[in-house]
Amino acid sequence: MGLLSRLRREFKDLLELVVLPGTAIFLPWPWCFRFYRYCSQQSWLYRALTEQSLAAARKIIPIDDPARWCATYRLTQLVDHGDLYLSRFRSDRWLRKYLDLTGANWPKHPSFLAITFHWGTGLWSLRHLRSHGIATAFLSARFDKSSFVKRRIAYYYSRLRTREVERAGLTKVIYKGGSVPRLLEAFRQGKAVAALIDVPPREVGTCLPVTLFQRRAWWPSGLIGLAVREHIPVVAFTVALDPETGRRCLHITAPLPAHDPQQLAEVLAGYFSEAMSRDSPAWHFWWLVEEFFKYEI
Template sequence: MIAKLRSQLPDAWQFFVAPALAALLPWKLGYRWLRWLSRHSRSAFDEPAQAAATQAPNYLPIADTAEFAANVRLNCLWDTADLYLSLLRPRHSRLPWHVQKIGDWPRDSHFIAAGFHHGHGHWVFKTLAQAGFDASLVSARWDRADYPGLPLRYYYGRLRGGDVERLSGRPVVFRPGAKAQLAQALEQGAAVVSVLDMPPRMAPRGQKPVRLLDQQASFPDGTLELAKAAGVPVVPYWMEFDLARGTRRFCIGQPLDPADPATLQILADILDRAIRLTPSAWFFWPEWPRWIEDAANTGSAAENTAAG
């Protein structure tokens, strides 16, 4: 029993204790705590940090891999702290001073908000609620069986999902079988929140080629197909960081036409710029080499099908 409890201590620390403490402190002190922890201890999120530090220098000029790994740990802690920062605030309260909103959500129609696994996603639901929108997030299902021996990660995911539902005002929509529910949400005037940078391994259907980080990659086109069928625009959003000060800019872009063949690449270009500005904030570095390989295989299969 004692050995089992000890095995859970790292997850208790990185998903609950350390980030919750940062959220409870005045933010300047809370951020200093997260930044200190990311540089003086490897007790939180070092596994993704080392995986990212192994891959990122192969694609971007990373001058100091140790500093890069520390910033990956910092961004993971920061993202986790966002849950507790959110839980401390009512749904329609103002954004905290250290999160600045740039741009506005459309007022004349419903839409699909398209983001990426770069940055901290809680604020999209907060800003949508402030603008008067309920929202539906499409997500993979949280299944206890997917976390063998890691119960705290499962419970953290449930806690985070519950807060997303509180902020969005609607239940999370799970894959598979999400298309009809999302179409209904749009018909009811809600916004739909989707993430575009899903590799072929995780979203094999509808992958289309894009150029990302000077590599041939792919994004799934399900978001654009849903927007076309509903006759609504796709509105990109992304996060910009000041890692020195602990502040962020939540940016909302101009609406894009989902029927325009250039739209998917425009979205990839937004992610490309965001990664180059803050490479440590992209959560998919460990996946990136396989993503490129799978995208190439997907493209070859499509070419062979067309030729046949």
């Protein structure tokens, strides 16, 4: 990558990860969301990611209005990035005003596993857990500067987001790779663990087969296997974005059947599929969708 191309990439990251989403710091949320909606109509915003995601999605699901699909996808991306700044600079009063709760409550048992997906705008779930006095360790892939080759702004943005996840969850992130002792320690300390299960097989170890988009796909099995073995309660949750108002809806399931890893994986896949049927552009990982169908046993 030449110097000019690198500078363009850095400027684009500055605009898309900091400047535009960062307006949430200065504007009341209703005004900020109107601005976000205007930005989401601009095809240059997150152009490469949006085009790649649309192309991948059209091979899997019918999309009647590609322009609207792309605008919704861009809006979800922008709000999700903006949530970093909202979470950092807004109190729980913001949460009570703009986040609705449906479904069940968080389990009364202090140690539980909360599973979600790369769908919607999930950061406020950690703030909601904290507002209920629940410390939550987030399970994450480890990254360093080599993960963001010649993208310094993206790297520092990701570091800042990790710090906010830790601040919102009241505990350190647990990184994958030898994570079992730390997970068990978090559970023993009465903490919850939050994790994203829709991770491509190439990024994890063992997987279980599930049905996604009416095809055989694969999801990681290590974490749910641990929950089954250790008799840890498991719930699933999503945070949906209302594209008209900017309100969020946190939906929590009742405790899921956690006696068999395969059954639990299938239940989670069904919950994910329901979310996708409601709002397919809300999934951040469309550009990786084909990876979920590849796994060498």
